[in-house]
Amino acid sequence: MTIVYDASxxxxxxxKQAKAPAAAPKAKKPVPEFEVPEYTPGLAKEMSSLYARVxxxxxxxxxxxxxxxxxxxxxxxxxxxAVILAHNYMTPEIFHCVSDIAGDSLQLAIEAxxxxxxxxxxxxxxxxxxxxxxxxxxxxxxxxxxxxxCSLASSITGADVRAxxxxxxxVPVVTYVNTSAEVKAETDICCTSxxxxxxxxxxxxxxxxxxxxEYLARNVQKQxxxxxxxxxxxxxxxxxxxxxxxxxxxxxDPGIKIIAHPECPPNVLDEADFSGSTSxxxxxxxxxxxxxxxxVTECSMSDNVAVENPNVEFIRPCNxxxxxxxxxxxxxxxxxxxxxxxxxxxxxxxxxxxxPIERMIALNN
Numbered sequence: 001m002t003i004v005y006d007a008s009x010x011x012x013x014x015x016k017q018a019k020a021p022a023a024a025p026k027a028k029k030p031v032p033e034f035e036v037p038e039y040t041p042g043l044a045k046e047m048s049s050l051y052a053r054v055x056x057x058x059x060x061x062x063x064x065x066x067x068x069x070x071x072x073x074x075x076x077x078x079x080x081x082a083v084i085l086a087h088n089y090m091t092p093e094i095f096h097c098v099s100d101i102a103g104d105s106l107q108l109a110i111e112a113x114x115x116x117x118x119x120x121x122x123x124x125x126x127x128x129x130x131x132x133x134x135x136x137x138x139x140x141x142x143x144x145x146x147x148x149x150c151s152l153a154s155s156i157t158g159a160d161v162r163a164x165x166x167x168x169x170x171v172p173v174v175t176y177v178n179t180s181a182e183v184k185a186e187t188d189i190c191c192t193s194x195x196x197x198x199x200x201x202x203x204x205x206x207x208x209x210x211x212x213x214e215y216l217a218r219n220v221q222k223q224x225x226x227x228x229x230x231x232x233x234x235x236x237x238x239x240x241x242x243x244x245x246x247x248x249x250x251x252x253d254p255g256i257k258i259i260a261h262p263e264c265p266p267n268v269l270d271e272a273d274f275s276g277s278t279s280x281x282x283x284x285x286x287x288x289x290x291x292x293x294x295x296v297t298e299c300s301m302s303d304n305v306a307v308e309n310p311n312v313e314f315i316r317p318c319n320x321x322x323x324x325x326x327x328x329x330x331x332x333x334x335x336x337x338x339x340x341x342x343x344x345x346x347x348x349x350x351x352x353x354x355x356p357i358e359r360m361i362a363l364n365n
Contacts, residue, residue, distance in 0.1 A: 003229040003230070005167065034333070034337050036068045036069060036333070047063075056307060069333055073098045076336045077336060081119060082121050083100045084098055085099065085120060086102045087108065088104055088278050089300050090300060091300050096304065103279065105131075106277075109131050109177060110361055113136070120132050120139055120141045125324060126146065129142075131177060134353055141343045145326040148327055152213055152233050153180055155212050162186055164231070168229055175190050175356065176210075178213070181349050196262075200228065201226060202363055207226065207229065209230070211233070213231075215239065215263055215265050222266070241265070246296070256292045258273050258293070259274040259275070259293060259296065285305055289309065294314070296317060297319075298321045299317065300320070
């Protein structure tokens with residue numbers, strides 16, 4: 001049985017530190033003026049092979065707007081010695097047309113340690129940019145919109161983790177990578193949805209804390225005898241899916257295959273044909289090539305996987321992540337011109353937060 005820790009009912013636990021107030025907005029340098037090239041017949045011809053790759057998921061009417069930005073971003077990142085990391089939830093014009101490294105949280109965390117460029121542009125949410133900075137402290141890491149947050153990451157603070165440690169002394173803490181550096185600094189080892197079970201069982205103890213995603217923890221609990229204590233955090237995209245919704249899709253289209261992310265509620269996964277991490281879902285589609293598939297996750301991922309699987313029809317339930325969608329081509333280009341918004345982490349926190357990520361990566365290798 002999974003134990004769900006709820007800080008609001010533990011009045012006897014004294015927190016050592018209150019939740020930090022919201023930080024004051026950082027003063028920004030003005031963005032240098034820059035021009036975006038016109039969509040001329042010459043530019044259209046030069047970009048035609050790239051559009052052919054994404055034409056299935058980007059309407060032709062939208063391409064004349066995207067193409068000049070894509071052209072200029074790819075030109076400028078070479079000039080600035082920058083590399084663009086993009087999460088699977090980025091829109092196709094970002095994921096397929098300007099990114100150098102694309103993947104899920106674990107892939108990006110590992111690949112971030114191998115980049116040679118001086119600047120990392122993180123096309124994802126803020127905790128991902130922090131992770132890249134933790135693994136590359138000497139490099140400049142920028143995020144095109146510093147307000148690109150995460151409902152799951154914002155559900156828990158370092159103070160919350162310290163309170164859980166007081167409630168459950170001597171129980172190791174496994175923290176989802178979808179958290180802030182402040183939270184990682186209070187943990188023993190990180191995990192992602194693709195390796196959570198492996199990480200939990202690697203500790204060789206009868207009981208662990210697996211935080212903050214309640215649904216991921218409950219779904220891991222189904223696969224292990226290790227008792228799991230978790231926290232009432234969740235992803236606002238995945239928690240909205242319901243089993244009734246999935247059953248309705250099956251009734252309307254009996255031949256459809258449904259695959260779901262483990263951040264969904266357990267009763268949603270019970271209705272799915274397969275459950276796995278972002279990378280596992282992608283591999284399942286590649287290996288099985290179903291006639292029709294529904295990916296129960298953020299809907300841009302379906303668009304990105306569709307590019308690589310032209311013979312598969314994707315039925316999109318489409319819950320958008322409003323935070324991921326703050327990252328756009330104009331913002332990426334502006335960030336390359338201004339080198340903003342730069343991600344910085346308190347060195348005292350960074351030193352402690354880096355260790356659990358490195359332990360996770362070492363376990364995965």
